[in-house]
Amino acid sequence: MTIQQEIEVQEEVFDPKIHLAYEAPKTRLTLSDLKIQGSATSTPIAATSPFPILSHEGILAYRRALFRRDVLHKCAFPAFPGTLILRNAAEHSTFIEDFWTHPETLRLVSDAAGVPLSIVMRTEIGHTNIQTSGRSLNEMIDSLSVEPDTTKIQLSDEEKAYDPLRSNSIIPWHYDSYPYVCVLMLSDTDGMVGGETYIKTGEGVPAKVEGPAIGHGVLLQGGEVQHLAARALGVKERISTITSYCAEVPGLYDSSFITNIRPYTDIKVLYKQWTSYRLEKMRYEIDRLQSEISQSPGGLDISAVETFVEDQINYLKRTSRQLIPLEQYDKLLEKFGKGELYNVSELWERAEKLPYFSECAISAHQWNWMPDSPLWYDLAHTQVEIRAGKELESQKGRFRWQKDRQFLMGDELLRQGLPELFLSWLDATGLYSMLVKMRTSL
Ligand SMILES: [Fe+2]
Structure with missing residues (x-):
């Protein structure tokens, strides 16, 4: 192994004091602000304005961890020419896993969401979308470097007039697979046009949530609000990394599906992690009810038991139906x-x-x-x-x-x-x- 290759495979050790730069979001849009009626599985905050998460050192360390050849070759696949997707990065990068699972990081995303959050599954840590140059996997991999690429692309008149609500959006109106996402930007967005998220309000009018700048993130309750992602134009490189969460709130079951994940993931890994995460929630709710029953001085609250059983049945059914043999x-x-x-x-x-x-x-x-x-x-x-x-x-x-x-x-x-x-x-x-x-x- 050459010295160059040896340097290449090393990644930093995550240190919240060096790599984090959290400041609370200035704005939090609630479901009621958006006139959206909450469901049995929702919590009040729909989306935040972009807020700082990573320091400059943190951005470079994350990119260094992500662009190690080992990680790219094991996790990246080309979605389209110019677009790479990376999955399961936490399996191959200690920095990425340690960053997202560190109590400080969990605390800051929970603070932004207004409820305690936990990561749904390890395989959903740091799902990364890379928009870059090159057509083949190797060309795209070769185009990536630790320093963010700040090359701007001249926009045509048609692109300048791009309206994501009228034209094709990069991801049309949809709900996410899991209740919450934290989208973290790893590229320089100066000069970028688009890249924001629109939420469909209860009155049907789209509300805009600005896209995050480099090192910043947004928190979105994407499993509960219908939204679209606008195409980003004017920059050569755009890298966003996303982790999905559910709320750790007693009695609140989540509304996840793995429909969109099944086709492009290793389903043997997905199925095990999905089942384990769903069972964990059930165990927590069983323990909670048992403890309430044992501590209650009066008789059994039968209606509470009925609600619990119904919730558990529905949750179990969803868990198993998602597992196509x-x-x-x-x-x-x-x-x-x-x-x-x-x-x-x-x-x-x-x-x-x-x-x-x-x-x-x-x-x-x-x-x-x-x-x-x-x-x-x-x-x-x-x-x-x-x-x-x-x-x-x-x-x-x-x-x-x-x-x-x-x-x-x-x-x-x-x-x-x-x-x-x-x-x-x-x-x-x-x-x-x-x-x-x-x-x-x-
Ligand atoms: Fe989404």
């Missing part, structure tokens, strides 16, 4: 391709307009599509909730069923954030092959 998962991805997972809403809308839609849709029933699956009980339960006029939880936010037609298994699979199984079911109805034929004949 590995063998089935691989077969489904091989058959339909990853890209199709992102088209499911559009496919379903197009399918609804096909002649014989209803006849086809009911042809894939409990006797010929996954007959032993508990999803059939879930469908029946959701149909009962709809008849009772209840609001439904879904991977894409809460909604009321307002269509004239019956709520079908396709709707239930999308509600539960299971696009892989949706494609399987749509295929069993015969509708998928019709849609593919129409697509290929265009």
